[in-house]
Amino acid sequence: MTNPHDEKLIGEMKEQVITWRRHFHEYPELSFEEVSTSQFVYDTLQSFGGLEVSRPTKTSVVARLKGKYPGRTLGLRADMDALPIQEENDADFRSTVDGVMHACGHDGHTAMLLGAAKILSGQKDELSGDIKFIFQHAEELPPGGAQELVRAGVMDDVDLIVGLHLASTLPRGKFGIGYGPVTSNSDTFDLKIIGKGGHSSQPENSIDPIVMGAQVINNLQHIVSRNTSPSEKLVVSTTTLKAGIAKNVIPGHVEIGGSVRSFDKEVRENAVQLIERIARGITGAHGGDYELDYHYGYSSVINDESLTKTVEETIVEQFGENWLQKTGSIMGGEDFSAYLTEAPGCFIPVGAGNVEKDIVYPHHHPKFSVDEDALEDGLRLLISLSKKILTKDSQKTLLTKA
Structure with a gap:
């Protein structure tokens, strides 16, 4: 389990992450148009201190956290774009933009990664290596933002990369673990x-x-x-x-x-x-x-075996064996695959469905939603996994950059 200090920080951060998610949900922006979203992310990251924040493209943001000790560079990726869908939910924070909606969980991805950046930026003395927090534009529209970021050099010094994806089709309280090809x-x-x-x-x-x-x-x-x-x-x-x-x-x-x-x-x-x-x-x-x-379009996302094993071990340590759900490959596409041409990676579904809360609609549906308790689950995994990877002992066991 995470130490008591981290548990306290994560618990305190949960409401802020939910607030951020609701803000992004209320003001969605389409692929390659994430001007206000990326500016919000940039300003928020700057306010944390201790991060080197840059804009590799017009609507993306990357923040680098340098650990106290030398080691690998871990990439953590969140996508930020919304979809051209008219929302049919009646939440107080429903989309204010006609015909545009966060119907795939990207608002939650961005909020979780901001929360991880906030907590970890205050713990660089515990890290052997660096973390790149990659806030990516345009996942939903090929050729995709990931390819642009690769061309911009964002992955040039990244040794391993991890991406989380909230999944309404997976119940809250589960993480999907797949080895090898996980998307088509x-x-x-x-x-x-x-x-x-x-x-x-x-x-x-x-x-x-x-x-x-x-x-x-x-x-x-x-x-x-x-x-x-x-x-x-x-x-x-x-x-x-x-x-x-x-x-x-x-x-x-x-x-x-x-x-x-x-x-x-x-x-x-x-x-x-x-x-x-x-x-x-x-x-x-x-x-x-x-x-x-x-x-x-997007190539298949192929999870690296060694890194996926580390993710699986981290989930068991932090949440318990019953939080694991082995998943096969799906016929959906994901531009996370572009990063995997540069470094080994792992793409992890985070259970965010909840029948009791009527959170049952699939991705890209006008009534899509997520159980916001899953945001804390994703945040905890990002923190614990980053620390597990960026420790002195881990440097000897994890894969080097391909």
């Missing part, structure tokens, strides 16, 4: 099926893109069911379809959009090739054409 590769595509428009009464004089598009959509389902091994995880979903404006006109083209989720690199690349082969084959058979624009 997350790609999208735009496919234009090109035909020849004409009057609906004379289809013989047209090349009907709607007929071609329907066949393409149907055959896309075969990528998973007939072209991918059942032992591999792959999802190909057609999610948008735009065609025509008049009932008596065969349009000249159809626009199809969709999502591709995978884990394996070979499966990912095979899906791209199959989408194109299907489009080429069907349009060619009908005398039409196609244009495929494939967008590679």
Whole structure:
């Protein structure tokens, strides 16, 4: 367990963290537009003292805490952006911005990391190494803020990185622990099926893109069911379809959009090739054409085995064995993966659902919420894990930078 002094600090910090979370929730900002949020974070960090605070991009903030003794540099990341969703909750602190809402827990992530920075900034004499508190912009909108921060050099001297994510789908009182891949590769595509428009009464004089598009959509389902091994995880979903404006006109083209989720690199690349082969084959058979624009999104988040073991040990020590819930991989995407190209990392779901409080709605839902008691859980884990990693003994056992 954490020492009595830390327990007291965490208990005192809980209400402040909740207050910060409610402030961010009330004034949400979309990806790449987190101007007020990042300024609030910057000013708050500056008020703590003992931190080197910088702005690597327009709407991100990084604070460095230098420990008394030499050692590794640990990165702790929180994302700050909200979503283009109209909130349907009736809390006093509901969003004041029309059509914008914190519907994924990023308000809580930012508040928890501020709380950790406040407590740890007063305990640098206990640390062997440094901590970088990374307040990231634009997780929700590819190419994502993490990639920008990597390009800005934020990860150049980071040896290990940890990210927490509040999860309404996990009950409060649990931490999700997953080894290896925990989120999927997350790609999208735009496919234009090109035909020849004409009057609906004379289809013989047209090349009907709607007929071609329907066949393409149907055959896309075969990528998973007939072209991918059942032992591999792959999802190909057609999610948008735009065609025509008049009932008596065969349009000249159809626009199809969709999502591709995978884990394996070979499966990912095979899906791209199959989408194109299907489009080429069907349009060619009908005398039409196609244009495929494939967008590679976030790569899979792969938790480092050694660091994840340390996280698991810390949870057991601080909370007990019953707080652990082993999790598999999910088909959701996360740009935390960009950091893992530079250093080993671990991404940890923090249980924030509560049936008794009617906190049951999934992420990106207009009624999404979190059990605010989970903010203290996340704060305690950040404090205890940072100290466990940045001690003299830990320097001998944890992985060096890849």
